[in-house]
Amino acid sequence: MAELRTEEFQVNMGPHHPSTHGVCRLLLTLDGEKIIKVEPYIGYLHRAIEKICENRTYPMCIPILDRFEYVTAMSCNYVFSLAAERLAEIEVPERAEYLRVIMLELNRIASHMIFFGTTVMDIGALTPFLYALREREMIMDLFEMTCGQRLTYNYIRIGGVSRDIPKEFIPKCRETIKTIDEKIEEYKRLLNGNPIWKARTIGIGKLSPELAIAYGASGPILRASGVEYDLRRDDPYSIYDRFDYKIPTYQNGDVYDRYMVRLDEMQESCKIVAQALDGLPEGDIRAKVKPNFKPPEGEVYTRIENSRGEMGVHLISDGTNKPFRLKARGGSFAHLQLLPEISKGCLIADLVAIFASFDVILPEVDR
Amino acid sequence: MTKEELKSYLESNYPELTYSESGKYDLLFIVEAQKLVKTCEKLRDDVKLQFNYLGNISGVDTTENYLTVYQIASISNKLRLDIKVILPHDNPSINSVQSVWPAANWYEREIWELYGIEIHNHDNLTRFLLPDDWDQGHPMRKDWDAPDFIRFPQK
Amino acid sequence: MGLIKKLPVFAEKVPGGGIVTTSIEQVLNFAQAKSLWYLLFGTACCAIELMCTGASRYDFDRLGMIFRASPRQSDLIIVAGTITKKMAPRLRTLYDQMAEPRYVIAMGGCTIKGGPFYYDSYSVEKGIEHIIPVDIYIPGCPPRPESLLEGCLNLSKQIQKRKLGDWQEK
Numbered sequence: 001m002a003e004l005r006t007e008e009f010q011v012n013m014g015p016h017h018p019s020t021h022g023v024c025r026l027l028l029t030l031d032g033e034k035i036i037k038v039e040p041y042i043g044y045l046h047r048a049i050e051k052i053c054e055n056r057t058y059p060m061c062i063p064i065l066d067r068f069e070y071v072t073a074m075s076c077n078y079v080f081s082l083a084a085e086r087l088a089e090i091e092v093p094e095r096a097e098y099l100r101v102i103m104l105e106l107n108r109i110a111s112h113m114i115f116f117g118t119t120v121m122d123i124g125a126l127t128p129f130l131y132a133l134r135e136r137e138m139i140m141d142l143f144e145m146t147c148g149q150r151l152t153y154n155y156i157r158i159g160g161v162s163r164d165i166p167k168e169f170i171p172k173c174r175e176t177i178k179t180i181d182e183k184i185e186e187y188k189r190l191l192n193g194n195p196i197w198k199a200r201t202i203g204i205g206k207l208s209p210e211l212a213i214a215y216g217a218s219g220p221i222l223r224a225s226g227v228e229y230d231l232r233r234d235d236p237y238s239i240y241d242r243f244d245y246k247i248p249t250y251q252n253g254d255v256y257d258r259y260m261v262r263l264d265e266m267q268e269s270c271k272i273v274a275q276a277l278d279g280l281p282e283g284d285i286r287a288k289v290k291p292n293f294k295p296p297e298g299e300v301y302t303r304i305e306n307s308r309g310e311m312g313v314h315l316i317s318d319g320t321n322k323p324f325r326l327k328a329r330g331g332s333f334a335h336l337q338l339l340p341e342i343s344k345g346c347l348i349a350d351l352v353a354i355f356a357s358f359d360v361i362l363p364e365v366d367r
Numbered sequence: 368m369t370k371e372e373l374k375s376y377l378e379s380n381y382p383e384l385t386y387s388e389s390g391k392y393d394l395l396f397i398v399e400a401q402k403l404v405k406t407c408e409k410l411r412d413d414v415k416l417q418f419n420y421l422g423n424i425s426g427v428d429t430t431e432n433y434l435t436v437y438q439i440a441s442i443s444n445k446l447r448l449d450i451k452v453i454l455p456h457d458n459p460s461i462n463s464v465q466s467v468w469p470a471a472n473w474y475e476r477e478i479w480e481l482y483g484i485e486i487h488n489h490d491n492l493t494r495f496l497l498p499d500d501w502d503q504g505h506p507m508r509k510d511w512d513a514p515d516f517i518r519f520p521q522k
Numbered sequence: 523m524g525l526i527k528k529l530p531v532f533a534e535k536v537p538g539g540g541i542v543t544t545s546i547e548q549v550l551n552f553a554q555a556k557s558l559w560y561l562l563f564g565t566a567c568c569a570i571e572l573m574c575t576g577a578s579r580y581d582f583d584r585l586g587m588i589f590r591a592s593p594r595q596s597d598l599i600i601v602a603g604t605i606t607k608k609m610a611p612r613l614r615t616l617y618d619q620m621a622e623p624r625y626v627i628a629m630g631g632c633t634i635k636g637g638p639f640y641y642d643s644y645s646v647e648k649g650i651e652h653i654i655p656v657d658i659y660i661p662g663c664p665p666r667p668e669s670l671l672e673g674c675l676n677l678s679k680q681i682q683k684r685k686l687g688d689w690q691e692k
Contacts, residue, residue, distance in 0.1 A: 067638065151571060216470030298389050314423060337472060498607050
């Protein structure tokens, strides 16, 4: 039989595509099912958050930054508050630090739940999505109890947190993390032995540690490639040094490992929340900060470990009550840049799996 | 290596870097635009430092100058450093650090697009955040304005 | 006979037979109001709330609402999230690709008037009403799933009041 002649052709994936998790356009150059080249086109959600923050006072920036990375809005609140606190050298009360850690870790679990649900759904299993969002609602209840919102919290403020937790929070929180810890075991039982799931994920989208570091990958993606690097431990902030937790690291750097890192991380977060609840002291929840907050001149770049890697804020103050320049950095920006490198030669269906495993969320890319 | 040790190490071994007081938490050094790429290469390949990770590049418009600030880190040695380059306000241009850290690609594209700072030796300098038919200049500049741009009302 | 009792008030029962007489208009309206398939179009924060509404606790399916990834198969587009100037032509294209009769729900502040991005933003469309016609507005940033559900129920009521000739006018 004569060899079949094939031709390259281009396909647009997005900007409206269910598995791009938002509005990202990938221009694929294909040879049959095989991918020759991927070019991401972004900017469909470019909302000019950085420009807006230049014309807002410091407390007014926090709700805007909530929308910078809405799946873990607590981290956005926190990274900005931390930057302002480092500029003005504000001491945060103990109780506020504990509350912040509880909220950050609960938010990390909620975010990884979204990852788990959508990734598994993209690969073809619908049931885990319903399971994951069921457990996420329990965390949403806790957030509603504390700050009245489900998604954009505006809870962590400069110098502390906006309000104290209600009485019934602690027992409910303990129950929640206990349930979630058990449920994650159930997720693992549900999927890890599934031959279809394994075939779709193991060995797909391999990322070497050298490439990951060179392209600025961080968070779970870096750890799935065998680099044990966690900003909570390696660039310490808040009170994370008081808790006992492991940093899950896997060696292969494929889709399966990125998924496993996140599942393990959720369990570690449960441990941190339990310890923080045990150690929660009484006291103030907010340092004295003037309503018209004016940090001294200077600049600072703070970075924290978000569920999507390094989240950073570069804040420049000129001594007035508005930031002179605010640059927000999200992990997804670097990860999306990495996508063309590791998806060469794979199939379109695998590209969906790789994209999902990066857990890219577009507002963080476009801002 | 603590911050003080890093500071004294950089001051003694890197004459091209000048310490700046304005960095509040991490160390901030200023470097001349011509020496940027060489210095970055040296910082990355220095066995004692190994700044192999580029976190972020921010562009800044101070109305007198343009700045580009490189936030770099060392994963193996757990260090952090900021490097700042001061550019003139007229025809700002800078060399790409893509050859040092491939991650710089998109950050530099963004600076080129939003601030209008020319990047030399960049392999893919095309529009990506703004609409394809955008013709209103570089919106992150402080003096930028457009007819449908509404400022937040001031008291 | 239990089933007949559950049918809406427009049905006229013919005694002794399994026949129901009604108008085409009412049957069509009833069918569409109870099976609004929506286009999965989430751009920003509201998309997460849309997802939650579709999932376990709030459960869109009980209203007969199932998500579709293709505009050709959907009756309703829920615009969930900020629409930027770059995205606006794509939204119009998607709307044009949907078959008549089609409906639009604007979910969240951004789609109503730009929301928190009204001031100081150079790239956000200030409301979607000049891109596509909107039937229901749901305020909030983001709206809670309950308010989204109420919006959908209101749309469903609107559809049941619709006249057959209304389709072409829009």
